[in-house]
Amino acid sequence: MMSLEECLSPHVAMTQRDHTRLKWSKPYRTSDRIRPVDWTCACRATVYELCEGRGQAFIRRIVQFDRKQEIHETSRWSLAEARVIWAALLSGSAW
Ligand SMILES: [Zn+2]
Numbered sequence: 001m002m003s004l005e006e007c008l009s010p011h012v013a014m015t016q017r018d019h020t021r022l023k024w025s026k027p028y029r030t031s032d033r034i035r036p037v038d039w040t041c042a043c044r045a046t047v048y049e050l051c052e053g054r055g056q057a058f059i060r061r062i063v064q065f066d067r068k069q070e071i072h073e074t075s076r077w078s079l080a081e082a083r084v085i086w087a088a089l090l091s092g093s094a095w
Pocket of ligand 1: 007008011041042043044
Protein backbone atom coordinates (compact mmCIF):
# COMPACT_ATOMS: atom_id res chain seq x y z
CA MET A 1 0.00 0.00 0.00
CA MET A 2 1.43 3.36 -0.96
CA SER A 3 1.51 5.86 1.82
CA LEU A 4 2.78 9.37 2.34
CA GLU A 5 3.71 8.56 5.88
CA GLU A 6 7.28 7.91 6.71
CA CYS A 7 8.38 4.32 6.46
CA LEU A 8 9.19 2.82 9.84
CA SER A 9 10.66 -0.48 8.74
CA PRO A 10 13.78 -0.98 6.65
CA HIS A 11 13.84 -1.58 2.92
CA VAL A 12 16.01 -4.16 1.27
CA ALA A 13 18.97 -2.47 -0.34
CA MET A 14 19.78 -2.83 -4.00
CA THR A 15 21.13 -6.28 -4.64
CA GLN A 16 24.88 -6.36 -4.69
CA ARG A 17 26.83 -8.03 -7.41
CA ASP A 18 28.11 -11.02 -5.44
CA HIS A 19 25.15 -11.70 -3.24
CA THR A 20 24.30 -15.00 -1.60
CA ARG A 21 21.39 -16.64 -3.30
CA LEU A 22 18.87 -17.95 -0.78
CA LYS A 23 16.78 -20.99 -1.52
CA TRP A 24 13.06 -20.25 -1.32
CA SER A 25 10.56 -23.06 -0.81
CA LYS A 26 6.85 -23.36 -0.36
CA PRO A 27 5.90 -22.66 3.28
CA TYR A 28 6.02 -25.49 5.76
CA ARG A 29 3.00 -26.09 7.89
CA THR A 30 2.43 -22.91 9.84
CA SER A 31 2.93 -23.18 13.53
CA ASP A 32 1.55 -20.64 15.96
CA ARG A 33 4.78 -20.94 17.91
CA ILE A 34 6.49 -19.08 15.10
CA ARG A 35 6.40 -15.32 15.26
CA PRO A 36 7.87 -12.58 13.10
CA VAL A 37 10.50 -10.65 15.05
CA ASP A 38 11.57 -8.25 12.31
CA TRP A 39 10.26 -7.30 8.89
CA THR A 40 10.87 -5.00 5.99
CA CYS A 41 8.65 -2.12 4.99
CA ALA A 42 5.21 -3.01 3.61
CA CYS A 43 5.34 -0.19 1.04
CA ARG A 44 7.21 -2.53 -1.27
CA ALA A 45 5.51 -5.31 -3.21
CA THR A 46 7.91 -7.79 -1.64
CA VAL A 47 8.01 -7.96 2.14
CA TYR A 48 10.47 -10.08 4.10
CA GLU A 49 9.89 -11.28 7.65
CA LEU A 50 12.40 -12.76 10.04
CA CYS A 51 10.50 -15.47 11.91
CA GLU A 52 11.59 -17.23 15.07
CA GLY A 53 10.19 -20.11 17.01
CA ARG A 54 11.29 -23.13 18.99
CA GLY A 55 14.94 -22.15 18.84
CA GLN A 56 14.97 -21.93 15.06
CA ALA A 57 14.51 -19.14 12.60
CA PHE A 58 13.87 -18.59 8.93
CA ILE A 59 12.98 -15.80 6.55
CA ARG A 60 9.57 -15.55 4.95
CA ARG A 61 9.12 -13.71 1.67
CA ILE A 62 5.70 -12.34 0.82
CA VAL A 63 5.12 -11.05 -2.70
CA GLN A 64 1.91 -9.07 -3.02
CA PHE A 65 0.25 -8.68 -6.37
CA ASP A 66 -3.34 -8.16 -7.50
CA ARG A 67 -4.66 -8.66 -3.94
CA LYS A 68 -2.96 -12.02 -3.82
CA GLN A 69 0.03 -13.10 -1.82
CA GLU A 70 2.72 -15.52 -2.77
CA ILE A 71 4.62 -16.79 0.24
CA HIS A 72 7.95 -18.54 0.29
CA GLU A 73 10.25 -19.48 3.13
CA THR A 74 13.89 -20.34 3.54
CA SER A 75 15.00 -23.46 5.32
CA ARG A 76 15.44 -23.35 9.10
CA TRP A 77 18.56 -21.99 10.74
CA SER A 78 19.75 -21.36 14.26
CA LEU A 79 18.74 -17.96 15.65
CA ALA A 80 22.32 -16.70 15.36
CA GLU A 81 22.70 -17.85 11.75
CA ALA A 82 19.34 -16.38 10.82
CA ARG A 83 20.25 -12.96 12.21
CA VAL A 84 23.44 -12.89 10.15
CA ILE A 85 21.53 -13.84 7.00
CA TRP A 86 18.78 -11.33 7.82
CA ALA A 87 21.36 -8.55 8.08
CA ALA A 88 22.86 -9.68 4.76
CA LEU A 89 19.43 -9.62 3.15
CA LEU A 90 18.71 -6.09 4.38
CA SER A 91 22.05 -4.89 3.04
CA GLY A 92 21.40 -6.45 -0.36
CA SER A 93 24.04 -9.17 -0.16
CA ALA A 94 21.56 -12.04 0.11
CA TRP A 95 18.15 -12.56 -1.41
ZN1 LIG B 1 8.63 1.90 2.92
